[in-house]
Amino acid sequence: MGATGTIGVFSKAEIGGLELRNRIIRAGCFEGMCQNESPTEALLEHHRAVAAGGVGMTTVAYCGVSRSGLAFGHEMWMREEILPMLARITKAVHEEGAAASIQLGHCGFFADPGITGEKALGPSRKFCTYRRAFSREMSEEDMDAVRSDFGRAAEMAREAGFDAVELHSGHGYLLSQFLSPWTNRRKDRYGGNLENRVRFPVSVIRGVRERVGADFPILIKMNLRDGFKGGVEVEDAIRIAGYYEAAGASALVLSCGFTSRTPLYMLRGKVPIMGFVRSADGVLPKIGMLLFGRFLVQYYPFEELFLLEEARRVRGAVKIPLVLIGGVCSLAGMEKAMEEGFDFVQIGRATIRDPDIVRKMETGAVQASDCDHCNRCVGEINSGPVRCVCLDEGRALPA
Numbered sequence: 001m002g003a004t005g006t007i008g009v010f011s012k013a014e015i016g017g018l019e020l021r022n023r024i025i026r027a028g029c030f031e032g033m034c035q036n037e038s039p040t041e042a043l044l045e046h047h048r049a050v051a052a053g054g055v056g057m058t059t060v061a062y063c064g065v066s067r068s069g070l071a072f073g074h075e076m077w078m079r080e081e082i083l084p085m086l087a088r089i090t091k092a093v094h095e096e097g098a099a100a101s102i103q104l105g106h107c108g109f110f111a112d113p114g115i116t117g118e119k120a121l122g123p124s125r126k127f128c129t130y131r132r133a134f135s136r137e138m139s140e141e142d143m144d145a146v147r148s149d150f151g152r153a154a155e156m157a158r159e160a161g162f163d164a165v166e167l168h169s170g171h172g173y174l175l176s177q178f179l180s181p182w183t184n185r186r187k188d189r190y191g192g193n194l195e196n197r198v199r200f201p202v203s204v205i206r207g208v209r210e211r212v213g214a215d216f217p218i219l220i221k222m223n224l225r226d227g228f229k230g231g232v233e234v235e236d237a238i239r240i241a242g243y244y245e246a247a248g249a250s251a252l253v254l255s256c257g258f259t260s261r262t263p264l265y266m267l268r269g270k271v272p273i274m275g276f277v278r279s280a281d282g283v284l285p286k287i288g289m290l291l292f293g294r295f296l297v298q299y300y301p302f303e304e305l306f307l308l309e310e311a312r313r314v315r316g317a318v319k320i321p322l323v324l325i326g327g328v329c330s331l332a333g334m335e336k337a338m339e340e341g342f343d344f345v346q347i348g349r350a351t352i353r354d355p356d357i358v359r360k361m362e363t364g365a366v367q368a369s370d371c372d373h374c375n376r377c378v379g380e381i382n383s384g385p386v387r388c389v390c391l392d393e394g395r396a397l398p399a
């Protein structure tokens with residue numbers, strides 16, 4: 001039990017039949033630790049450390065379901081040849097007593113044609129300012145192919161020893177692009193009202209469920225809000241949650257934001273302009289970011305549990321476990337999440353700052369993470385492996 005008499009965050013819990021040693025999951029945080037579109041030893045060591053640090057489950061982040069779903073050269077995509085390395089990663093995580101999940105997604109209209117060798121796919125033709133190119137509207141055949149890629153990727157993840165998959169349906173990735181009226185302007189049965197916009201994402205979840213069977217946990221990361229006028233709002237998210245539960249989701253991770261438009265909405269906190277400048281692709285974008293970054297990337301103040309208000313509105317709509325994410329960085333915050341009826345929490349930056357943070361909280365050595373949400377870990381994401389830049393610069397961790 002927690003200090004307040006509710007379910008304790010360090011008690012065991014189940015997601016879709018999988019028992020976790022506690023209710024704390026490392027959030028999918030792109031590690032930048034892939035080469036040649038394949039996982040590396042560094043990725044293995046990263047997740048071994050996070051698992052040893054006490055989480056119930058760690059999430060290996062962004063894995064494209066196909067090459068066409070990649071936005072960066074140092075991402076991986078699911079295929080036979082990477083399974084042996086993924087199997088080593090899951091074994092290392094299991095040896096530390098944690099479960100392993102992998103985030104599967106497709107980035108849709110902001111895919112990089114320089115990597116994928118083809119025009120980016122999206123629900124509608126749309127100009128991507130980041131790529132300075134138009135995407136192509138997906139046909140029904142494209143949708144069949146992507147649906148099958150999701151199913152195949154999930155099956156392979158299970159084969160590699162993952163205990164769960166997390167399908168990315170938030171942050172403006174392809175499934176989220178179908179949900180958002182800003183990116184989905186289709187006139188057919190996949191566009192228009194919410195029932196139509198949710199049709200393709202729902203068919204993907206159903207397809208994955210058919211391929212992996214009834215007893216394999218499928219988490220879905222989805223948006224409570226896109227973060228701009230004309231995007232998905234909480235009222236939509238409540239309905240989407242119901243559709244996803246009916247389609248076979250085992251749990252929902254309730255996030256927010258659109259990578260190509262409101263990149264810091266899902267994070268809150270300081271704007272790491274210099275990191276974005278270093279990560280920008282080419283001289284002109286670097287200069288543009290340096291001069292106009294403050295206007296291009298909006299600032300959203302950080303608050304602990306910044307999605308609590310919106311996320312609690314989904315609680316009454318579904319029975320499956322709900323995962324609170326966003327500014328979960330103290331023991332008190334985690335206990336508050338449990339009191340509010342969430343079954344799990346996901347934590348990102350706190351584990352980048354200190355992979356041992358969960359163990360330290362469990363033993364009472366610390367009460368909260370000392371991450372200051374400078375977001376330089378995100379700003380530098382395209383210029384090396386993910387790390388706490390403050391730590392690199394000598395701001396030591398508490399004992």
Ligand SMILES: Cc1cc2nc3c(=O)[nH]c(=O)nc-3n(C[C@H](O)[C@H](O)[C@H](O)COP(=O)(O)O)c2cc1C
Nearest residue numbers: 027028029030061062326327328347348349377378
């Ligand atoms: C360095 C970094 C990389 C991230 N990469 C991903 C990602 O690949 N997929 C994803 O869904 N979210 C990603 N996120 C967002 C986190 O999963 C999470 O939603 C966000 O950090 C808020 O949680 P926190 O306050 O515990 O950090 C990333 C966050 C950080 C800090």
